[in-house]
Amino acid sequence: MKGFHGTKVLTRLHLKEMFLTPAFFIAAAISTVFGYLPVRGFVNSIGSQGFNPSLSPMFANITASLESLFSEVLVDTLFAQGPFLFALYCAYIPMLLYICASSIITYHFQRDVGAIELVRFGPVRSRTYLLSLFLKDLVSIIVYIAYLTITFFIISRLNNLLLGPAFIQSVCVLAVVSVLICAYARLAASATSSGIGSLSLFLIVMISFAIVHVGSYTVIHDYIRNVSTILSWIVRWFSPFYFVTSVQTGLEIQSFWMVVAGILGILVVTALVGFVAIWTERHKETRT
Amino acid sequence: MKRLTIILLAMLCSFSLFGEVPVRSEELLYSIAAFSGKDYALTFAKEDATTIYLYANADNFLSMKKNFIYYWPITGLWMIDDSVLDVTFDGVMQVIDSKGNVQQFEEVEYTFFNMRGTYDNNWHVKTGQEAIDEWNSYVQSYLDYQEATAAYNREYSAYQEQTTALFYEILAVREQGGDTETLLQQLSTLIPPVEPAMPNIYTVPPARIQYGYRINLGAGEYRLRFIDKDGRVMQDSEKTIVSVESRRSDSIGYEIFPADRWTMPSESFAPSSVLYVDGTSDMYVRPFYQDEFLDLQYNKMIDNQSSGNPNLYRWVRIQQVPNSSVEITTSKGVQVVNEQPFMVEQSKSTTLGYSIVPYDAQGVHAGKSPSIVALHIPLSTDDKEISLSLAGVEDSIKGSSKRIIRVITGIKGELITVLLIVIPLIVTFIVRTVRKRRLASVLVEVS
Numbered sequence: 001m002k003g004f005h006g007t008k009v010l011t012r013l014h015l016k017e018m019f020l021t022p023a024f025f026i027a028a029a030i031s032t033v034f035g036y037l038p039v040r041g042f043v044n045s046i047g048s049q050g051f052n053p054s055l056s057p058m059f060a061n062i063t064a065s066l067e068s069l070f071s072e073v074l075v076d077t078l079f080a081q082g083p084f085l086f087a088l089y090c091a092y093i094p095m096l097l098y099i100c101a102s103s104i105i106t107y108h109f110q111r112d113v114g115a116i117e118l119v120r121f122g123p124v125r126s127r128t129y130l131l132s133l134f135l136k137d138l139v140s141i142i143v144y145i146a147y148l149t150i151t152f153f154i155i156s157r158l159n160n161l162l163l164g165p166a167f168i169q170s171v172c173v174l175a176v177v178s179v180l181i182c183a184y185a186r187l188a189a190s191a192t193s194s195g196i197g198s199l200s201l202f203l204i205v206m207i208s209f210a211i212v213h214v215g216s217y218t219v220i221h222d223y224i225r226n227v228s229t230i231l232s233w234i235v236r237w238f239s240p241f242y243f244v245t246s247v248q249t250g251l252e253i254q255s256f257w258m259v260v261a262g263i264l265g266i267l268v269v270t271a272l273v274g275f276v277a278i279w280t281e282r283h284k285e286t287r288t
Numbered sequence: 289m290k291r292l293t294i295i296l297l298a299m300l301c302s303f304s305l306f307g308e309v310p311v312r313s314e315e316l317l318y319s320i321a322a323f324s325g326k327d328y329a330l331t332f333a334k335e336d337a338t339t340i341y342l343y344a345n346a347d348n349f350l351s352m353k354k355n356f357i358y359y360w361p362i363t364g365l366w367m368i369d370d371s372v373l374d375v376t377f378d379g380v381m382q383v384i385d386s387k388g389n390v391q392q393f394e395e396v397e398y399t400f401f402n403m404r405g406t407y408d409n410n411w412h413v414k415t416g417q418e419a420i421d422e423w424n425s426y427v428q429s430y431l432d433y434q435e436a437t438a439a440y441n442r443e444y445s446a447y448q449e450q451t452t453a454l455f456y457e458i459l460a461v462r463e464q465g466g467d468t469e470t471l472l473q474q475l476s477t478l479i480p481p482v483e484p485a486m487p488n489i490y491t492v493p494p495a496r497i498q499y500g501y502r503i504n505l506g507a508g509e510y511r512l513r514f515i516d517k518d519g520r521v522m523q524d525s526e527k528t529i530v531s532v533e534s535r536r537s538d539s540i541g542y543e544i545f546p547a548d549r550w551t552m553p554s555e556s557f558a559p560s561s562v563l564y565v566d567g568t569s570d571m572y573v574r575p576f577y578q579d580e581f582l583d584l585q586y587n588k589m590i591d592n593q594s595s596g597n598p599n600l601y602r603w604v605r606i607q608q609v610p611n612s613s614v615e616i617t618t619s620k621g622v623q624v625v626n627e628q629p630f631m632v633e634q635s636k637s638t639t640l641g642y643s644i645v646p647y648d649a650q651g652v653h654a655g656k657s658p659s660i661v662a663l664h665i666p667l668s669t670d671d672k673e674i675s676l677s678l679a680g681v682e683d684s685i686k687g688s689s690k691r692i693i694r695v696i697t698g699i700k701g702e703l704i705t706v707l708l709i710v711i712p713l714i715v716t717f718i719v720r721t722v723r724k725r726r727l728a729s730v731l732v733e734v735s
Contacts, residue, residue, distance in 0.1 A: 158701035
């Protein structure tokens with residue numbers, strides 16, 4: 001049982017494990033609540049002159065923080081078609097982190113109890129195991145995105161809100177960029193020998209990418225922005241956030257090539273990160 | 289000892305009587321009159337500013353100066369103090385493009401002004417003799433106005449004197465029981481002089497004649513330096529010029545005036561954005577042309593000290609669309625609404641305080657200017673969705689002018705939403721129950 005068949009069987013097994021435990025469902029419900037709160041706040045912020053954040057204390061704080069950090073332009077863009085784009089990020093980010101983190105913990109737990117070793121001496125290689133975990137993450141994310149989209153669609157219909165083309169585009173972009181984030185989770189899992197270490201590494205890498213990317217967008221201080229812009233120029237070729245922005249800008253200004261370049265970038269970096277993760281795993285395999 | 293303490297206390301108190309005097313420093317500055325797409329912004333680039341941002345393919349004016357500058361903590365900005373030191377340098381400005389081509393600019397006299405039109409954007413720039421003529425013509429028109437006002441005042445005084453004299457004469461004749469008919473006729477034939485109108489051809493009058501270097505560059509990055517009279521590059525005069533071009537132009541934005549808060553308009557910039565309103569009052573909209581610039585570049589263009597986002601683009605309102613009309617699509621059909629003047633009238637009885645009524649130039653509003661010229665979009669809470677787009681324009685402009693108005697009347701269907709959110713919990717509960725039962729049956733079979 002090698003290659004494709006092994007991956008398929010193991011992926012199914014991982015998915016079964018995941019869906020049989022309540023953790024995934026609880027995380028999905030909590031993340032959706034995170035997404036629903038901004039929608040509720042947005043509806044309460046609508047007056048005769050349109051969306052007025054000062055009508056809702058929660059939104060007043062959120063928009064004021066975003067404006068001071070990034071500028072008014074970002075807030076205008078974020079809420080141009082309604083609350084769902086912001087709500088999507090609010091729900092998706094915690095869920096993605098949960099899926100990646102749980103996958104890293106599962107990997108280390110199964111390695112610690114000798115399950116991976118057992119499988120490796122049996123019909124499949126450890127890289128097949130790694131790939132199956134990666135696919136399990138992707139399927140879980142797609143399932144959650146589908147559930148979130150349906151939920152938001154029903155909420156939008158109930159409240160006469162519009163999901164908007166930007167939301168649909170973002171759903172697709174986030175689904176694509178999840179591939180790269182899951183690959184980083186796999187690399188983090190393979191790179192260290194302990195669960196906590198891998199989890200910390202994954203979070204540090206993601207937070208670093210986020211800080212460098214977000215820093216180049218901030219207007220607080222020229223120095224911070226300039227440093228971030230230089231750092232961002234260096235690390236952007238590996239950053240999922242850079243590719244997300246690139247694809248979204250391409251969609252906004254209807255630049256086909258920018259979109260294609262962004263998606264290709266994600267796939268190429270995913271392949272690269274995946275290759276490094278597999279190489280690390282094989283290296284460990286050889287040592288053991 | 290007591291005396292010394294008193295003296296020390298007095299000295300300490302005296303310090304608090306004096307405010308902190310800002311520290312001035314002498315700096316070589318580029319004084320900039322930068323075109324911003326809609327008007328001229330006056331700013332300056334300090335010695336430590338490395339880059340000057342200018343609007344591409346438009347006339348911008350730079351000059352090289354030496355002034356005192358000081359930091360003003362209240363606004364957080366550096367200010368120029370030209371009361372003591374105000375030196376303008378003679379020489380030439382050189383702009384070098386990325387290929388090394390050098391363009392040389394000579395100093396010219398210039399002025400800029402905005403002419404009155406139906407809408408707000410009629411900027412003109414004049415240089416050399418034309419600028420001097422324009423300035424002289426503006427000054428002359430004001431002198432003429434002052435002269436006409438003086439003549440009017442004299443004529444009006446004479447008119448008032450004549451009227452008063454006749455009035456007293458009529459009173460005197462009446463007291464004596466005489467016939468006042470002729471005097472009354474005389475009074476009615478007296479015509480008051482007409483007050484001269486203020487010169488109103490300019491909305492922004494020509495700026496006083498200034499000397500500067502007219503810089504008009506295509507989009508791109510250039511190097512700038514100032515060559516003094518001796519032909520040497522002036523120290524600290526080298527800067528980078530970023531000639532800024534819009535990423536997208538001639539898009540349509542809307543200024544939105546809700547009828548119940550017409551002094552608090554909001555703006556809709558993003559094409560295909562949705563306007564969510566509560567439908568409690570009608571809406572008045574004014575479409576405008578807008579161009580899209582990088583936030584940081586545009587902010588720096590109008591104020592070199594300001595900051596902005598270097599990665600985000602923003603829409604900048606350029607000017608109102610003249611004589612606009614919009615197509616409004618509702619569930620009832622399509623309707624074309626034309627731009628109309630409206631008058632805001634104070635209401636006597638309603639709690640609203642005012643009402644917006646169509647402007648009646650010949651009737652009740654004769655002699656007054658309309659409060660607002662806009663498109664009236666009637667709204668009610670029964671409307672669910674209204675879409676609007678500019679009528680009678682090119683397809684590309686029409687596309688960017690599309691907006692959807694959605695009427696939101698509070699949060700709805702919360703119970704269904706809660707059910708949707710708990711679906712994952714219900715699923716996991718079902719899965720666990722089924723598994724438990726299955727496991728129990730297996731255990732029974734085994735036992």
